[in-house]
Each structure stands twice: as structure tokens, then as C-alpha cells.
Amino acid sequence: MKKYLFKTLMPFGLGALLIYLLWFAAVVLISPPQYILPHPLSVLRKLASMPTVFLRNTWVTMLAFGNGLLIGLALSFVLSVLTIRSRQLAAVITPLMVIVQSVPKIALAPLFIIWFGYGLGPKIVIAALVSFFPLYINLVGGMQAVDLEFLDYAATLRLTPWKTIMKVRLPFATPYFFAALKMAVIYSVVGAIVGEFVGSDKGLGYLIIQGDLSFDSPLLFASLHILVIIGVVLYLGVTILEYWALRWKVEGKDDLGFMVTA
Helix, strand or coil: CHHHHHHHHHHHHHHHHHHHHHHHHHHHHHCCCCCCCCCHHHHHHHHHHCHHHHHHHHHHHHHHHHHHHHHHHHHHHHHHHHHHHCHHHHHHHHHHHHHHHHCCHHHHHHHHHHHHCCCHHHHHHHHHHHHHHHHHHHHHHHHHCCCHHHHHHHHHCCCCHHHHHHHHHHHHCHHHHHHHHHHHHHHHHHHHHHHHHHCCCCCHHHHHHHHHHCCCHHHHHHHHHHHHHHHHHHHHHHHHHHHHHHHHHHCCCCCCHHHHCC
């Protein structure tokens, strides 16, 4: 596990180091105005000078994308199972999902604000919508890609269609699910920020807008730093969870047993 963590964390650490070196070199060599590209130290000073403000607004954004991600997970699970279970439902659900996903979420954000107000509601809805689609598509694809020998074995055990989905198709779709979850956690954060851009008086998106309007680049960059940290932590968390889930799957003694035990 330690070796796996090191291999996972090292690219992020090297990438961050490279970005900061280039940033520092640009500030020193080019000396751009503060409002265009602030010094890295001024961004750190901004973070240190307003800890309560950043913590309060970070919490608001986390509530928005966290709730949105949970709703997206629940919807994707239910609708993907219904899609696999019934061809009639699949003929209705899949086109509807594609139509909804084709509409830019930033275009829907003002409408959600009219419906749900300026609170967390619109941000949660947008985060749920943008995180839902990759989860749904990958779960359906994973459950459809199950090996026929597993389905034949399930039929031999006389498993019901629902048990076949739960014990065969869903476990087989686990790698697909985690691949989608890595995207969904990032998309949910982006969705929450989009909602805050359109209309909000709190959250990291609100701080970014305030930094832009007031030409306070350190505030803007400090907010972006927090967003990047949140995204990286979420991605790494899913990666570690995937490692443990698939490790358990691979270490099973019986390739069929963990999926289709009656």
C-alpha cells in the first residue's frame, strides 16, 4: 500500500513543484503587474490573513458539491439498474439522459436560481447533473460488458434477474464505476462553482468573482488554490478506494464465487 501511495502521490507532487517553479520564474523574470500575476508569497499571505473567510466559504462549496455528488451517485445507480433490467425503460431513460446532458449546465443555472433561489439548491442540482452522466454511462456499459460465462453460471444457479444484476453485473462493473467516479468528483466541484458564478453570496466561486471584480488577484489565486487542493484530495481518495475495492476483488480465491454466490 505504501508503494502504491508513493507512486500515486509522486506525479502530483512533481507537477505542483514544476508549476510553482515556472510561476516564480515568470514573476521574477517578467515582473508582471500584481493584478495580472501575483507573487506566490502574496497568495500565501492572503490565505494566512483570511483563514476564517476561506474556511467558511470552502465549507459552503463542499456542502454544494458533496450533496450534488451523493444525489448523482444515487440517481446513476437506480437508473442504470433500471436500464439494464428493462429494455422498455432503457429506450426511454438513455435518450432522456443524453438530451439533458447535451444542454450546457451554465445555461440552466439561471433557471435553477429562479426555481430554487440563491441558496445551496441550484448549486446542488448543477453538481448532481454534471456528476450523474459519467456515472450512469459507465455503470450501464460495465454491466452490459459482463462475460457471458458469468451470466450462464448465474442462470445455472437460477438467480433472479435482480440477483443477477446485484451479484454479477454490478461487481463486474466495479472498474467502470471507479473510472467514472474519478471524473464525477471533479465535475461535481466544477458544477458547484458554476452555480456560484451565476448567483451566490458565499462559496469559493463567489470569492473568485469578487477577486476578479476588484482586481484582487491574490484572492482569486488563493481561492483557486483551495479548489485545486479539494480536487486533488478527492481524486486521490477515489484512487485509494479503488485500490482497496479491486484488490479485494482480485485476491478472491474463486473468480465466480464473489459475484454469484446464491
